[in-house]
Structure formats: C-alpha cells, structure tokens
Amino acid sequence: MESGRPLASAATVLSAASLACAAWHSDWIGAGVAVFALVFSAVSLLKCGPRAAMFCLAGSAISLAGSLVIGFVFTFDLYLDHTITLTTWNIVCAIIHAAPLPPLAIAAFYCIAAVFNASFNWALTFSLCPFVGLGMLVPGFVMEYIDEMLGAPELPNNAYAVTCLLAGLLIMAVTGAIVRKVMKPNRYLIRASGREVRDP
Amino acid sequence: MTPEEDAKQRRLAKIILVVCPVSFMAVFAAVTMGWDPGIKAGHPLEYLQATCFLWALISTVLPILRLLRIFSLPYWFAAIIYGDMYLYVLSLCSGMYLNISWWGDLTHILSSIIVSGIVFMVLGLMHSRLPPHATFGGRGGFTAVLFLVSLSFGGIWEIMEGMTDLISGQPYMVYGAKDTLGDLTADLIGVAILSASAYIAMGRVPVERIIDGLRFGKPSFAVDGA
Numbered sequence: 218m219e220s221g222r223p224l225a226s227a228a229t230v231l232s233a234a235s236l237a238c239a240a241w242h243s244d245w246i247g248a249g250v251a252v253f254a255l256v257f258s259a260v261s262l263l264k265c266g267p268r269a270a271m272f273c274l275a276g277s278a279i280s281l282a283g284s285l286v287i288g289f290v291f292t293f294d295l296y297l298d299h300t301i302t303l304t305t306w307n308i309v310c311a312i313i314h315a316a317p318l319p320p321l322a323i324a325a326f327y328c329i330a331a332v333f334n335a336s337f338n339w340a341l342t343f344s345l346c347p348f349v350g351l352g353m354l355v356p357g358f359v360m361e362y363i364d365e366m367l368g369a370p371e372l373p374n375n376a377y378a379v380t381c382l383l384a385g386l387l388i389m390a391v392t393g394a395i396v397r398k399v400m401k402p403n404r405y406l407i408r409a410s411g412r413e414v415r416d417p
Numbered sequence: 418m419t420p421e422e423d424a425k426q427r428r429l430a431k432i433i434l435v436v437c438p439v440s441f442m443a444v445f446a447a448v449t450m451g452w453d454p455g456i457k458a459g460h461p462l463e464y465l466q467a468t469c470f471l472w473a474l475i476s477t478v479l480p481i482l483r484l485l486r487i488f489s490l491p492y493w494f495a496a497i498i499y500g501d502m503y504l505y506v507l508s509l510c511s512g513m514y515l516n517i518s519w520w521g522d523l524t525h526i527l528s529s530i531i532v533s534g535i536v537f538m539v540l541g542l543m544h545s546r547l548p549p550h551a552t553f554g555g556r557g558g559f560t561a562v563l564f565l566v567s568l569s570f571g572g573i574w575e576i577m578e579g580m581t582d583l584i585s586g587q588p589y590m591v592y593g594a595k596d597t598l599g600d601l602t603a604d605l606i607g608v609a610i611l612s613a614s615a616y617i618a619m620g621r622v623p624v625e626r627i628i629d630g631l632r633f634g635k636p637s638f639a640v641d642g643a
Binding site: 325329330332333334335336337338340341344345347348349350351352353354355356358359361362363365371372374375376377378379382383385386406415 | 543547548550551552553554555557558561562564565566567568569570571572573575576578579580582583593594595596597598599601602604605
C-alpha cells in the first residue's frame with residue numbers, strides 16, 4: 218500500500234496543477250476532468266495501492282498536458298486569427314479533453330473498490346467503463362454554463378460540446394473493448410487490495 | 418409468477434400496445450390538421466410530426482418486450498416512464514419548450530431522474546445476478562457507480578440531438594450552445610437527486626426489494642405449473 222504513495226502524491230500535484238491551469242484559461246471541460254483526476258488521486262493517496270496510483274498519475278499527467286496545450290498553444294485565438302477553422306479547433310480540443318478519460322475511468326473502479334470494498338470483474342468493468350468515462354465530461358459543461366451565466370463569452374456554437382462528447386464516447390468505447398481483452402482472459406478482478414487474479 | 422399475474426400483465430401490455438401509439442398518432446394528426454401552438458412557438462411542423470411518430474414507435478417497445486417474455490419493468494416505474502413520454506410530446510407540441518424559459522430545464526431534470534432510475538434498475542438487476550467474486554461494494558459503491566454511469570446519458574442525449582441537427586441540416590433539437598450547456602446542467606441536477614434518493618432508499622430497503630417486479634430473460638417469466 219505504501220509504495221503507491223509517491224505516485225499518488227505526484228498524481229495529486231499534477232491534477233491540482235491541471236485544474237489550476239484549466240481554470241485560469243477558462244477551459245472548463247478540462248477543469249471538470251481535472252477535478253475527477255484530483256479526487257481519484259486524493260483517494261488513491263489515502264486508500265489505494267501502486268496500480269491505482271499509476272492510473273491516477275497517467276490521467277493527471279495527460280490532463281495537465283492537455284490543459285497546457287489548450288491554455289498556451291492551441292488557444293481559441295488561433296481560430297479568431299483565422300489560422301485554423303472552428304471545426305479543427307473543436308476536434309483537436311475534443312481529443313485533448315477525452316484523452317485522460319481512459320486511465321481515469323480505470324482509476325475510478327480502483328477507488329470505488331478501495332473505498333467501498335467492491336470487486337469488479339471484467340464484465341462489470343467492460344460494460345460500465347464507457348459510461349463512467351463519458352460521465353466525467355459532463356461536470357465540465359456545467360462549469361462552462363456557470364461561467365457563461367457569470368458573464369463570460371458564450372461558445373460560438375453547439376459543435377464544441379457535441380464534438381467533445383462524441384470523442385469521449387468513441388475513446389471510451391475503445392477503452393471498454395481493451396479492458397475486456399485484458400481482464401477477461403487473465404481473470405483479473407479490481408478489488409480493495411488492488412488487482413487480483415480470480416481462482417479458476 | 419402465477420398464471421393470473423401473467424395473464425394480467427399480458428393484458429395490460431396489449432392495452433398499452435394499442436392505446437399509447439394511437440394516442441401519440443392522435444397528437445400527430447392534431448398537429449397535422451392545424452393544432453398549432455408548437456408551430457407558432459417556432460418548431461417546424463415536420464419536427465413535431467417526427468417527434469409524435471417516433472414516440473408512437475418507442476411506446477411499443479416495452480409492451481412488445483413483455484409479450485415476448487424478454488423484459489418488464491415494475492408497474493409504478495413503467496407508469497412514470499410513460500408519463501414522461503406524454504409530458505415531453507404534449508408540452509413540445511403545445512410550444513412550452515419555447516414559450517416558457519425554464520420548461521426545458523425542468524423536463525430535462527425530470528427526464529434525467531427517470532433515466533437515472535432506469536440505470537438504477539439495470540444496475541440492480543446486475544447486482545442480483547453477480548457471481549460471488551464480484552460486488553458493487555454496498556450502497557455506497559452502488560451509488561458511486563450509479564452517479565458516474567447516469568451522468569453519461571445526458572451526454573449521450575446531447576450527442577443524439579447534435580447529430581440529428583447535423584444529419585438533417587436543420588436546427589431542430591438544439592437552440593444554441595447555451596441550450597446544450599443548460600441541458601447538461603439540468604441532467605447533473607437530476608442525476609444528483611436520483612443518486613441521493615437511491616442512497617437513502619437502499620439504506621432502508623434492499624435493492625432487490627426496490628427492483629421487485631423487474632424481469633429480464635425468459636426464465637424470469639416462467640409461469641407456475643406451466
């Protein structure tokens with residue numbers, strides 16, 4: 218249990234940095250994902266082993282990288298300057314926002330297992346994984362809505378939201394298939410103690 | 418189940434199979450023949466017609482599944498689902514979505530609660546059939562999974578709305594980015610309400626009791642003495 222602490226600590230720091238960076242640049246979808254990364258990292262720090270911490274670290278690192286890219290490199294100004302089209306900006310941002318979801322969805326199962334003493338087999342993980350991942354995008358849109366209600370500029374059209382959600386759904390569907398491919402033949406279980414192999 | 422219970426459920430399914438599609442098509446006919454508050458509010462006629470027709474089709478799914486002995490919901494929950502269908506279609510055709518600023522948010526919260534209820538039912542069914550080595554980890558773990566999974570359906574609905582408009586080339590279902598954000602916010606509120614309610618309910622009554630009446634698979638429809 219102890220050996221996961223350095224990884225979980227690093228994940229907590231990275232996810233907090235990602236949240237700060239995303240919030241600073243009003244990238245609320247990224248901020249919403251970073252909140253989940255931060256929560257799972259904190260739970261992992263307190264309750265989980267190294268494998269859960271590794272997934273948290275991966276999710277947090279990808280989330281931070283995405284926040285930095287959207288905040289400093291691939292900004293909305295590129296569209297306003299006519300450097301890129303709105304469609305290109307939507308698609309790239311959608312992929313960046315969806316990228317941290319796979320490790321975070323796996324981390325969610327580890328954290329729930331650790332906190333509530335659950336045990337997830339391949340069937341549960343495979344069937345629920347796409348929904349768990351996609352659901353993590355939704356609070357970011359709520360933060361975006363609140364920001365707009367407080368006077369921030371509105372999104373130019375609906376395509377940004379739909380593209381982000383669609384990218385999340387597709388990426389998580391592929392993740393679900395990969396999870397099944399890994400967990401089922403190896404008889405893996407995600408439990409409070411970490412990953413275990415079920416007796417035949 | 419007893420033969421009487423089976424006969425009663427099949428009779429009810431046959432009634433729903435006739436009454437619901439006919440009533441939705443009656444709304445279709447009314448809209449086509451000039452009942453126009455929805456059109457005056459700003460909805461295109463073909464959108465209202467398509468909505469009535471699609472919900473007429475969708476309303477047949479549950480009774481058909483019951484008659485084929487594949488799936489059935491508890492009475493009380495099926496009644497809530499059908500109530501929400503009528504609320505959606507009638508309020509859309511009477512223009513309430515465009516005439517009353519908060520109506521869309523309210524119906525999204527209600528629909529989100531119901532969709533989360535369906536997720537609850539499905540998770541409950543999975544819970545009752547899990548092998549010994551798998552568990553959601555009590556009501557806390559169950560609620561955490563319920564919350565995360567239910568959240569995604571707001572996103573899936575918005576994808577469907579966006580794709581409908583993209584494919585049709587007309588802004589039928591989306592009234593701008595702020596509408597989508599408002600819908601997702603309402604969905605989050607609905608999911609939170611249902612998740613909190615489910616957590617409290619599971620503290621008082623076991624999941625198996627709450628989903629009593631939910632049947633899935635032909636063996637669950639086996640009639641006593643048949």
